[in-house]
Amino acid sequence: MRRLFRRHDDAARLAGEASAAAAVIPPIAEPDPSAAAFFDVDNTMMRGASIYHFARGLSARGLFTTKDLVRFAIGQAAFRIRGSENPEHIQIARDSALGFVAGQKVTDIVALGEEIFDESMADRIWPGTRALAQAHLDAGQRVWLVTATPVELARVIAQRLGLTGALGTVAESVDGVYTGRLVGDMLHGPAKAEAIRALARREGLDLARCSAYGDSENDLHMLRLVGHPHAINPDAALREEAKENNWPIRDFRTGRKATMIGLPVAAGAGALVGGVAAGIALRRHYRYRPG
Secondary structure (H helix, E strand, O other), X not given: OHHHHHHHHHHHHHHHHHHHHHOOOOOOOOOOOOOEEEEOOEOOOEOOOHHHHHHHHHHXXXXXXXXXXXXXXXXXXXXXXXXXXXXXXXXXXXXXXXXXXXXXXXHHHHHHHHHHHHHHHHHHEOHHHHHHHHHHHHOOOEEEEEEEEEHHHHHHHHHXXXXXXXXXXXXXXXXXXXXXXXXXXXXXXXXXXXXXXXXXXXXXXOHHHOEEEEOOHHHHHHHHHOOEXXXXXXXXXXXXXXXHHOOOEEOOOHHHOOOOOOOOOOHHHHHHHHHHXXXXXXXXXXXXXXX
């Protein structure tokens, strides 16, 4: 078991380093180059799970069936609901999801992500969180999204919001085609902190001057890494941690209730379900496309 957890830690480190290496740095000099702000996406920057909204967009185009989605969702959500989230379970869930995206073109994912964001994701951005990000930009600081969402979709969201860039899960590709393997692991939990550390080394950031924004205890690794952590729409565990440490708390939800519109399972499982749905959709789309 110790070996299994050690491998999980190594995968998180590799995922973070790969995410930082994949980050595209715009050639613009900021007035405050040693400070940056890092924002989680799901339920922090936008309502619900971004990858799930992407899958819903594919579903609206008739590219996969509800039966396909539900069958996978049941298996993926089971261990989350029981509260079991050990590395072995995550490995099984991850591997079963990746099989569906193997062979798909990266450019197809990006094009669909741009289209679907404009149609059904843009209006899910929290205005309050967006304003916080803009305040950092106005202060001359870089602003990065940090998310388990595939980096290609994360970049689309960052570009549409006018942010610096995104750190996301890196799926291996060869000649522009997904192999069905991840580079390291999903950018989740400790992997987010590893990605920020790697980016800080690369860009000369002073983490003591940096800020981070997250919504759940899964973001604690990232939040504890910087000098200015913030809790946004926090779950119970993060709210308690924030109060104990006097971290600023912002809640943009009505009645402080989590807004999980259209999300049938926990956010972590939802990301995997969304990824599998996207893979199913793309596979069918290109298998049956005329000509």
